[in-house]
Amino acid sequence: MKSLELEVFPCRSDNFGVLLHCPEANLTAAIDAPELEPIIEAAQRRGWTITHIFTTHHHGDHVEANLELKDRFNCQIIGPRAEAVAIPGLDEAVNDGDSFEFGPHTVNVIETPGHTAGHVCYHLPESKLLFAADTLFALGCGRLFERPAADMWASLQKLAALPDDTTVYFGHEYTLANARFAVTIDPDNEKLKARAAEIEALRAEGKFTIPTTIGIEKETNPFLRASDPAIRKNLGMDANSDAEVFAEIRTRKDNF
Known part of the structure; x- marks a missing residue:
């Protein structure tokens, strides 16, 4: 099985756009659709045609370009059943525990309510990839808009139970602010302090802090x-x- 390819790029003011490409089946999924032009530019840069959108939740900065991308590429939009009425152009609604195929790769759906009531994450176990959007950030987690803290805590425990070497792609470049907060909660954590310094340096150079891993987050993310x-x-x-x-x-x- 060939490795999946990824393209990560900035969208809006602080969103990450991610394209996931399967070379064997010539499929390309946009992980959410935060902004039309950066997504199209990224696809053209790689010579990929968008065939899918994996929607994680209904917020506008994650679904804004759904209909325009669907109109342009006739792509299939997959998203959480619990938020189906709020996701533009949804073709396939998925629940916690569902799986679907992306070429030869299996995608598992993990429901993670907290940030929104029906937020889902997409896990590709063979490739050790997790697309966590606004549930789990590097050194952070999403704000609680639609579910109480206990629900988000349970959701984060689902993600923490994944293998430590799972690579995590998240929805926003919030890592520097998260790091500055994290050290106030866990001030004696030497691994956290070293990571915070590394993040300060990365952002000073204008570099991304994505991706992270489950193992790194378990060691350093106070949430x-x-x-x-x-x-x-x-x-x-x-x-x-x-x-x-x-x-x-x-x-x-x-x-904070």
């Missing part, structure tokens, strides 16, 4: 580390549940 004794002590929440600690971290980030 995955609510059970860590050092974080609990720092927050004065030794006796609280993991979900309550997570909720406090999310509230502090909202106000």
Whole structure:
């Protein structure tokens, strides 16, 4: 089986666009559709024709170009059933635990409510790829707009259970702000401090911080580390549940 190819590029003010290409089947999926022109330019740059859109959730900065791309390429739009009425041009609605084929590659659907009520992530286990959009960021997670903190905590635990060497592509370049916040929650984490310095240097050079891995996030992302004794002590929440600690971290980030 040939390796999948990826093209990552900026969209809007801080979105990432991602194209996923299967050379064997000559298929190309846009992971969400945040902005038309950058997506078309990326496809033309690589000589790819967009055949699919894998929609993660209904927010406008992830579906804005759905209909224009569908009109231009007649691509198939796949997205979460729980948000079907809000996703323009949806062809195939998927639920948690569903799988579909992208050429010879299996794509597993993981429902991750929190940021929105029906947000899904797309996991390609053979290729060790996860497209997490606005559920899991490098050193962060999405704001809680449509579901409570306990639901997002459960969603993040699903992703944390994936193999550590899973490569994670996320929806926004928020990593520098996330790093500056993370060290206030987990100030004695040497791996986090080293990573924060690396991120400062990358952004100073105008370089992307995408992708990350599940293993790196488990070591350094405070939103995955609510059970860590050092974080609990720092927050004065030794006796609280993991979900309550997570909720406090999310509230502090909202106000950071």
